[in-house]
Each structure stands twice: as structure tokens, then as C-alpha cells.
Amino acid sequence: MPVETEKVDDENPDSFNISEEIIHRPDVVPQVKPRWKDAVPQVLASCVAHSIVIQAGVSMAYSAVLLPQLTEPDSILTATKDQSSWIASLVTIGTLIGSLVTGPLMDRLGRKTTCQLSCVPLVVAWILVCLAQSVGMLYIGRLLAGVGGGLSTVALVYVSEVANPKIRPMLLCLNSVFVSFGILLTCVLAQWFSWRGMAVWFMVLAAFSFMILWLVPESPHWLASYRGKKGHSLEAAVRWLNRHPQRYQEEMNTLMEAAQQTRNRRNEGRGLKFLSNSIFVPSTLKPVVILLFIFLFQQLSGGYVVIFYAVNVFKVVGGNFGSGFDEYDTLVFLGLIRFVMSIIAAVASHRFGRRPLSMLSGLGMCITTLIVGIYLHIEPVEYTGGFLNSENRTETVVTTEGEHWTCVVCVLLYVCFCSLGVLVIPWTLIGELLPIKIRGIGGGFMVGIAYILMFGVVKSFPFVLDVTGAGGIFFFFSVMSLAGVAFVYIFLPETLGKTLQEIESYFK
Template identity: 45%
Template structure:
């Protein structure tokens, strides 16, 4: 029977697709290798986040050719976050049109250009342009999540998607460690080489078999791609049937539509968004990203140096060491998340992450509230902990204060008071580190991976980019508003509020977040279908 005949029969009957039989360790290794090569793109996204923390102090200390002021420093740090959503939006239709693998390869090209501009920069405008291109390229890396979700076996998909955050945090850690030894221009050349290796590796992995069937209707090419992944004939056949099931779900209700009509195709495109298998996961993910950003986990990462100094012992840790420790914590916890999600599932790991954040957030908030003296973190933004952003020049802008903020000097008042440290011990510091640990286990990792699992294939490219853009927009707003929120409430009260928000997030996940462990895309889609559609 021809593949197209199989598809027609699948449309005629809604048969259940069985799970694959067991397959060899070689097949498993090939899947892991392909996913790791695709995920290598997001190493650059992690480097984007941390590179300004190394670049800015080195520009001040060791590069007299490029002189920057405080406003320029803040733009160098923040412009990546602003440019990133643009790439996330553009990559959706591009990956649907040209393919997942092809766009993975193309994504490396602007990264290469960005590092060339960094390496040979002669003034701050070269750096601005390089950071904009790097941020835009970081948005394009969304394609790697979609690729991995479609290439991975349902049994391993949660673990392999979680590797996305492992590679992002590896990029952060790599940048912080290299910052100890290398000049930023040499680092740019090294990172150019890292991108080049990713580009070369991408040529040896197959195209997404889902994309080949759903978007190109190329059953032969899809079968060849699956043959690269699965050497066992029975496993190959079952995987191909799963793909045809996805194709059937996307086309069975529209077999009589005139494909030559552009108007009809546009109408179908909008109609597809009314499908509960589309709008339900979109709403779930948007609310989940909202809870993620309101949890304050990214705030702690962006303002780590100042927060660690304020809540800990005055002489316990310096800024650059804090950056490295945060990189290590995030990297280790993202690995742990990848390993445990394979066996426990997304819901369980997210519950544990939220519960740990609730405990550590409340504990630290109440500890600071009870044991603080007459001063409070209400004046956090006016103390000398923000001195590098209050000075009229970059005199104190050194490595220990290199967790560059995106907030310009003008956003802070200058009527500073004496610096204040809540306690003489490190209990709050350890609680904040615990908060980072628990957030890195689930809240900062899993929502991004769920984009590749909950969205159906037919809209995953377009809506995946939109969702990531929304998430980064929320991140930018929360981080930008943080100093202004501290004008109204203390940091202790902010931690208590985050505990309340995380409690609400835990309740929300209990009722609305579906489990994806071991489920096919069709199983997940049926979860969102209305009771009428299921009959």
C-alpha cells in the first residue's frame, strides 16, 4: 500500500497509533546526538545573556579605544533582550516554509556576523549593531526547540527538550569562566568558532520527518529521515504512522477545500486558531509564562550581584564570583531537571520546583522582615550597592560589579544613604541560592520546552515564535520595573509577595497543566479537544 493510501485510510478511521516497540541503544544515541547538535544553537543565547557582564568591565579597564558612558553601557546590556522577540516572530513562518534543519543552519549565519563585528569593533556603534544581530539571532534559535520536539521519540522527548535549558546555561557558564582568562575580543573569536562547529554539525542531521509530511507532503523524504533515526523496521513503521496521524488531524476536516484559492487558504489559517487543540495550549502557556516572570526568578539572576551583597554577609561574596556561582547552579540544576523529567514527568517536576520556591521565598522574606534593623531594602536603589549606576563616570565599574543592569543612571535617585546589610550571617543568601536552585529545576526550564510539546505541528512554528516573544516581552517589563517597585515596597515584602504568586501558580498548574511524559502529539491533542469533537 502506498503512503498516500495509508493517509486516506487514516482519515477514514480514527485508529489509535500504538507506541513504538523497544529500539536499540544505537537508535537512542542517534536521537540524542541530533538533538544535541540542534540545541548547540542555544549556547549562543546563553552567551548573549552573560557576555555584557564580561564586556562592560573590560571595556572600562583594558580597552582605551572604545570609551563608553553609563547610558551606553545600559544599552549594550539591554539591547539583546529588545531585539530577541523579533527573531522569535520571524522564525515561525520561515521554518514552516523552508524547513527546521534548513533554518537551523541559516540561524548560524547572523551569529557569525555578530561575532565578527564584536572582534573587530572600533567604536560603540559596532557593538550596538553586533548585539542587535546577536539578539535577533537568539530569537531565531526557537527553531531548535521545534526541531527537537519533532525528531525525538515520545519516550525521550521531555528529557531531550529539557536539554535546551542545559545548553543555554552552559553558554552562560562558558562566558563567565572565559571572562576570567580572556579578553573580550579573543572571546568573540572563540565564540565564532563555536558557531562554526554548530553549523558544520547541522549538515549531518536529518530534516524533521513531521515537517516533510505535514508541510511538504513528501512521504519518501520523511521515510528516509526516519530511517536515519530508527534502524529497526517495526519502529520505523510505527513512527511513520504517528506522523501520518498528525497529517490526518491537520487535513481530514479540509479535504474538500480548493487548495488553489489564496483566500480559502488564508481563511483556513485563521480557522485553525479556533481549534481547541490550538487556543487552549496557547492560553495555558501564556499564563504559565506570566507566573514564571512574576516569580522573580529572572530578577534575581539579572540583579544577582546587588541582591547577594544586600542580603548576605558584607564580605561573603564579590560580584563576579556570584555570577560564576549562578552559572554553576543553573547549569547543574538544568541537568538534574533533564534527568528527573524523563522519569517523573513535567507536572511533578514543576510542582516540586514551585513548592521549593514557595518555601525558600517565604522563609527569606519573613527572615529579612523580622530580623532587619531600622533600615530596609526600600532604599535598595539608593544605596551604594547601586553606586556603579549612580556615579557620573565608570570609576567603580569593575569586575566585582559586572552584573550589568539594563537600567540607565537617570532611573535612580541620587540622595543615597549609607549602605545597609540585613544580617551578619549568610542565611538569607543561602535561601536566595535555594530559590535559584528550585526555580532552575522547573520554572526557568520547563515552560520553554512545553512549547514544543503542547502546540500542534500545524501551528508550532508560527505560534511558538509568538509565545517566546511574549515571554521575553514579559521578562523585559518585569526586569525594567523592578527598581521602581522597590520604591514602594521592601525587598523582604517582595519575596513574600512572590511566595503568594508562586502559590497561585502551583494551584493553576494543578488544574490546568497537562502531563506530556510518554505521550504522542496525538495523545496531547486529544487532551485539549472538546467533548463534542471527541465523539
């Protein structure tokens, strides 16, 4: 993410200056100092685009509600442990497919149109899930939901191209806030609706996002650079986003210059020789290797596993809650914590930097999972039916009240710490560490690798749990969290306050 140098207007505290232009544009300092109220259209357009990202959080948390209900004795549709693991993990394969085709689609059809296109597989997916009469229909629905979630990554590009540089970092970080809102929404709806009823609400939400996207303009950068539309459509888009007349004219002039530079870069950046000269160099290989290991530790430390299997995890560590408080109530706390911490992370990452936040997050995860592992090792929680309808476990709860609440609280604190950095920062590092020449290709590659790792971890978790036991798996999460902290401390450079050119030069 580009880093800007802030300048404060002492005479007008309600204004903000601009130190650089949007992604793919040269540095420009306009003469006009727009006020915050001038940015309202850009904030509105960004929130509308981010509304499709809610579905990514919904898809992650939905399996936590769906799977326990499929294993209930009176359930019309049931699933085995192997089938349940596929239901949980197939969404990551769909997300991988969606993210890989997003680049070509957004360049050919436009950013806004691709945002709307992402809603189509989501609507179909939730219809299939709602009407599912077999596990196969759930498979297809979860896969299509993942495709829609992968396509929703176009929202980041749209926001980066319509937002003023002064507020762009904040608006880009809203991505994780909207994902967390999707998780929270799923946890809250689970209090009142079955998994079929929830599917209806999520279908309506996807359709609503499709409709409100008609209200916002297409990205002016795409109109100028990829279609060369200098007429009414481009002018209307720029005028919608920039209501101040002088700011509108400056933006139009900047777009014309940036569009020409973008076309020149595309013409120069073709051929195998260009790719080999751009990829097999230290400034590319070093950040790619760093990102690979960061995403590996992110997945192995278990943050996404807890989200995908939240209800079952709470049963495993806490057993029978009693007193009118159950694992679904705890699930709401998980969603609320994830949502609040994503907002805090969005603010803190731009104040304290990526490295301190990543290390604090990893250390917190290490300590909390270590405590859970120790408690479960001393007094194991034996959960009737095992995990995901396992045929190998038929035990009963034997933990004391104090121990079980200690484990539950530690798991919630674990979610709190991982939401502060480990689950958020690696995704933002893709745009900062990769050099400009291969950011498009490299970004898609890294996202694909991340989701392949996520699929492997989510799919294998129930089977690994049967081998290691609950205590063993939390010990493993603790060790991986600590290893991630050590890796970040040794290898990850701080990017706060550095330009993209300075970061690229560091790796050279």
C-alpha cells in the same frame, strides 16, 4: 509534548518499544523493537542540533558579566544605568524577532538549514561586541545575538522529527540542559576573560555549531512533507537515522503516509473561517489564557532577572565578599546549579508531572525570596554606586558577615528552585496545552508574548529597584511566586500520562 505508553521487553532489557510516531505522524507500532544502540545516530543528531541553543543561555548570562565591567572607573567603554538596561534587555527583542520568523524559514528552507542560518547572526553579533567602540555597537550586537537565539528554537522541531518516540521526551528536554550549559559556560569563562575575550570564544562556538551541522541529515519529515523528495536525499536521511534495515523500511512507509496527511491538513487549514473556528473556541481560548498567566507569573517572580543581572544582584544582597571570594565566584555556583537542576527537572517532569514540580518550584522561590527580603529589610545592604551605575545611590556596605552569607545562599537556593520548574515547564506546556490545529501559530504567539514580558521586566528592573529598594523587590518576587503556585493549583491540569486528544477534550 506527546505522551507515550511504555512497554518493556523482558527478554531484552537493552531494547525499547515505540508506542507512537513523531510529531505530525499517526500512531504506529513498528514490528521491530530497536535497541538503545540503534538510537545513537538520533541522539547524536539531537545533540548537534541543540548545540545552537547554547547561545541562548550565553546571551542571557553575558549581560551579568558585561554590565559590571562597563561601570568600572577604568573601563574604556562605559554605560549609564539606562544604557545598561537596554544592553541587557535588547536580546529579548531580538529573540522575539527570531522566533517569529523561524516558522516560515524552517518550512521553506528546511530544519537543518535554518539551524545553520541561526549561527550567522550570532557570529556577526559576537564580532560586533568584540570590536565595540560605542554603546551603539553593543546594542546592535545584543539585538543580533537575540535574533540568533530566537532562530535556534528550530532545534526543538528538528529533534522532535528525527527522534524515536521512546527517547523523544528526553531529547527534547535536553533543550533546557543546553541552555543551562550556555549559562554555566559564560560564568566559568568570566573567571579568566574580559567581556571582549569572551565574545571571541562565543563567536568560535557559533562557527563550530554551523560546521558540525553539515554532519547530520535534514529532517526526513520535512523532506517528505514539504518538498516531496522521495529520492536519494530522503532515503539517505532515513538510513542515517535508522541503521536497522527493517526499521528503515518501516520508517519510509510511515513517512509516506504521514506526508500525505500533512499535506491534506495544510490544504484544509486555510482561510479566515478555519482560523476563526479554531481560535474562538474553549479548547483554544482556555489554554491560551492559562499560558498567558503562567508566563506572567514566571517573569514577575524574577528568575530571569537574577540571571541577566547576576553579578549586580549578588553585590546588592551581599556587598563586599572578601576572603578571596567574590561575586564572580558565586556566579559560577549559579551557573552550575542552573545546569544540574535542569538535568534533574528533565528527568523529574516525566516522572512526577508538571503540576507538582511547578508548585514545589514556586513554593521554594517564595520562601527563599521572603527570607532575603526580611534580612534586607532589617539590615539593608547599601551598595556603593547603587545598581548599574545609578546616580541616586552612594552608600556603603553595612551588613554583618552572617547576614550577607544568608542572603547569598538564599539567592542560590532561589535559582535552584526556579530552575526546577518555573523557568523550564512553561515552555514545554506550549506544545501540550495548545490544540494541534493552531499549535504552530499559537506556539509562535505564546513565545512572542513571553519574550515581550521578559523584555519589560528586565528593562524596568534597575529603575524599580531604585524605588522599592532591594528588600522590597525580593518581597515582590516572593508574593508573585506564591500567586503563581495558587494559579497552577487551581487552573493548570496535569498532562502527564494523557494524550494530546485527552488534553484538548478537557478544555472543551
